[in-house]
Every structure is written in C-alpha cells, then in structure tokens.
Amino acid sequence: MLYQSYSLLRRSSVLVLQLCLALVLALPAISHAATNQIALLVPDGFSLPDPRVSAWLDGAQEEGLKMTVITDTQFQQGTTPAQFSGVILPDQVHVNASDALIAALETYTSQGGKLMLVYDFGALTTTGFYAPQKSRLSNLAGVDYVLYDQLLGNMIGVGPVTALGTTLRTLQVPPGKSMVWDASTTPPIEGISGYVYGFLIYPSFVTQGTYTGSALITSPNFGLVAGLRNFGSGSVLFVNLPLAYLKGQTDGMLMHGFLRYFGGNLIKTARLSAQPKARGGLVLNWHFCAGDQIAPAVEMNTWGTFDENNSPFSISVTAGPDHINFGDAHGINLSQNTAAKNLMLSLQSKGHKIGSHGGWIHDYWGANASETNQSTFEQYLVLNKQSVEGVTGRAAVEYAAPQGNTPQWSINWAEANGNTGYYFLGHTGMAPTRSYRDGVRSNETIRAFPVMPFGQYATFEEFEEFTVPVADINTWYRQLIDFVAKNRTSRLIYMHPVGAIEYPKTLNVIFNKADNVKASGLFNWYTMDTLAQFGQRRQQVTWSATDTGNAWSFQASHPSDLTDMAWVLPRTAYTQPVVTQGLGLVTWDTNNWIVTSLGGTSLGFTSGKK
Structure with missing residues (x-):
C-alpha cells in the first residue's frame, strides 16, 4: 500500500478550511529588533498547537531554519522587513483575511520584505465569501487566481506540474523525482513524478493573466503553480499548492523544498544542517526478502561490495522460514541458516547495521497486514526482530516494511520497541523526516526514511523488467550523489542482492563516484540509525x-x-x-x-x- 495522496476536493478551500478561527490564544508581544527568524502568519485567536501549523514548524526545524508564529495584530502593529525579512502566508489556517491585513502585507513587501504566499491564504473575506472576480492577493501574486465568479467549482484544477530540471533541483527535488515531460524543448521540461505512479497530480488554482515574474513551476492545463516576482523593493514567492495539506498526506517534499529555497536562496539566512558536519550522503538499504538473496550477497561480499570503504549500509532481513505463504520454505530462515548467519555476522563486522525487514513472511505481510489486524500480525514483527537479534547479538533498531506495507500501528510498535528509523513509501524524494500522515505527525522520535526512486522505478529488478537503459541508471546514481553532496542533504536508495548482482558495472559506478566525492569531504555513507540518532540529538x-x-x-x-x-x-x-x-x-x-x-x-x- 502506498501512502501518498494528491487529490483535494475542489470545494476544500471553502469547507475544510473555514475551521481556522478557534479559541483565543494570546501570543507574546514581539520585539521589533532584527531577527534571523521567518514569521509564520496565523489569524488572531488561532488555537495552538495545531497540526497544520506544526507541519510548518517541524519543516523549518528539519531544514534548520528559525521560525516564529505571529498573529495578524502583531503583524499589523508595525512588523517591518528589518525585523522579519521573510513572512510565510500558509495554506489551510488563514483562508479568511481582512482588506486591512492584505494592505499591510503589500506595504511590508513594497518596503523590502519577502513573502511566501501559499495557495488559499486570504481566499475568503472575513465574512467567509470569495472576493468578487479574483483573490485580493492577485496583486501580490502577479496573476489572477481564486476565480470563483468565473469558474465556480472548476476554479481548482488537479493535474501534473512541470518545470526545468535545473529549477526543480534548486527547489530540492532530487534527480529521479521528476521525469521528462517534453523532450522537444532545450533544455527538456520535467514533471514531478513518484515511485510506481509516474507523473503525479497536484491541486492548484487556475490562474489567468501574464505573469511578469520568473515562473518556477507551471501546470500544463491550469497556469502558474509557483513563481517569484519583485514587488516594490521586496519580492513574492507565490506557491499555488497546498503545501501543509500535502505534507499531512505523506507528500512533504515540496513544502521542505520551498522552505529551503525561501530561507536559503531568498532570505539568505543561516541554517543548522540536518547532516553531521553538514556532510551529504546516502543510506543504501539492502532488502533481504527471501532465501534466494543469500547466495548473491555472499558472492558480492567476495567482490568487495560490502567492504569497509563502502560502509556502513543498512541491511534489512526478513528472517522467517517462508517467503510468500506459510510452508513454502523459501524464506531465509535466519536462525537455522548457517550461510545466512555467517553472512550477517560478516556484514556486521564490516560496520553495517543489521535490521528487521518486517513481517517474518515477506509477501504474506505485504499482502495482508492492515490497520485492522494488529492483533494477528504483531507477532510477526516480534518473531522477526527476535530472530535478527538472536543472530547478531545486537538490537535491531532499523525497520523496513515488506512491500512497503506500513500500517500506522506497526510504526508505533517499532518506535515503542527501540527502532530509530524506517524505510517508507510516503514522502518520496525527501530526506529523513518525522512523518506526517492523515494530517498529523504520526510519531515523536522514530524517523521515516523515504524511498528515493528513479522515475517510476527504484530497484535493479524493476530496471531490468522495464528495460531502463544502463547508461540512464548510471547517470542517475551519479547525479544523485552530486545532489546530496552539493545540497548537504541525504536520501535513501534501496536494492536487493538478487537484482544488484546482475549489474556489477553499475555497482562500480556507484561506489567509485561515492569514493571520489567522499575524498573531497562532501559525502558519506550513512545508516538509518546514524542519521536518526543524530536528528534526535539535533532536536x-x-x-x-x-x-x-x-x-x-x-x-x-x-x-x-x-x-x-x-x-x-x-x-x-x-x-x-x-x-x-x-x-x-x-x-x-x-x-x-x-x-x-x-x-x-x-x-x-x-x-x-x-
């Protein structure tokens, strides 16, 4: 089951988000001295904590940026660019806005402030109606949008979003999270994509008019999706996407990317790196799903694939005796399999982290575990963890769900039983994160490690099945290593020994590239546990x-x-x-x-x- 959601009801900006006004919360007075903080604007009387606000605060914390929540009154009492050089106008929580507030935002920006205007901020008046003809913030955005009078229920479109590849990289969309949309242009236009899904679809308001700024992302069907334009002495980053909503539905990549772009490229503020020594890197998560993974891994171990210069990797093992169904005897049967035990001890001695790949019987878990059957399936987590720990003599603190099937209770169990990080099919394209799911942060300490795909695929078996050219695979791995090094960030890639053994030259490409960048001090191999523990200490x-x-x-x-x-x-x-x-x-x-x-x-x- 893939935990990603990209649909939004077209009437959501009216119905879902009129819940903003809540109990009065008196926020402290704000000093007018200059700060290095980004301001996040919420309505007067907004009740905190609220997960739609926490999503921004957590995002800023993970990106290493300082953020402060301020209210309309605080902003209108004289907030200037000298005090807050950047203000974010978030989606969902501030759909109602007064004319006076919008005028104050225009004044702030014209005096040199930088705004990040997100989706439905201010789409409704204080009385809960759409403004006549268009959003009152169209002047700031630089295009007409929220065209309710003209388009009614069709004012929000849902479809793919596209941009230059170089622009997407600047927005922290890594190579592999976009695919060529139009190869006829120079350079090619790319569309944001997802593992298995291909091109992803996103909701955006239909826009009209000639945009005078620099378009960053567009919709082939509905107009401007993101752009940057000057406004007086300041500038407006218009993001026509429900960023916090998407993060709440396990698609946080774009919120985090725009936060990094706004903080680093526009405001040019300092940030606390999420990486040890601010050194980028990759987590290579090897999945040992069944008995047929052991022999190829043993052979690759003789090649030097798992030698210390490539370590540490995250090794995830499904330990039961069966693979697809009870009694098929195609599992690793770790506790009774001498070759598998010796291999794991060899890998552990080289510095690799041995963790649990679910679910005891790989495909059975993948096909049947659900949110409603914890009472039946929890035992398989227990059995798998005990078997791995019995062989290695160490705590198995990393988790990967078979077939990516990750019921929320399984992560709660993993967190309660000492796990620090887990492989995840949500939030693909992102660095490690404390995951939001169903609109709220799902766990306090355990980190999700989203899978990094190459378009619709991610493993060697998939590359082979769908005849992905080897040259393209090699180029992607090289580009991904350059991306994490340049941006001082990390991503998780994964593979299976039975597929990887068929691509020895590509493995050499990966490790040689990693060695070269590592020699310059810009790259490390990491395990999930290393980065998760660092992230917890960093908090x-x-x-x-x-x-x-x-x-x-x-x-x-x-x-x-x-x-x-x-x-x-x-x-x-x-x-x-x-x-x-x-x-x-x-x-x-x-x-x-x-x-x-x-x-x-x-x-x-x-x-x-x-």
Missing part, C-alpha cells in the same frame, strides 16, 4: 543569532554534546565566520561557510553582514 540544540549592527552573533548550546552540529551560512550574505567561544571549525565551499562544532556543550561565533 535538543538551542541556538540564536543576534543582530549586532554590522554582524550577527551566533550562540548555540546542547545539554550534553554539540559534536558535529554544523551551521551553513550563504557567502553572499555573510563574511567568513570567526569562532568566539567553544570548539569550532570554519570551512567553506563555493556557496557557503560551514561552522562545525568539534565538541562541548556550547559554541559561539560571529559573521559580518555583506
């Missing part, structure tokens, strides 16, 4: 940036250990940082300064303004 970091006039003064602390926490500062906005307190190392690349903590519980550094 405890407290940091701030204080405006001292000509410079920013940064202070960071952690209750136990700041080691490998790293800040990324755009060189176009900051001068070379200087460590003023604690142990830190300053490095750089073409675009960024990197300040990495070398240990201790506190760190201070300064960086001048450009």
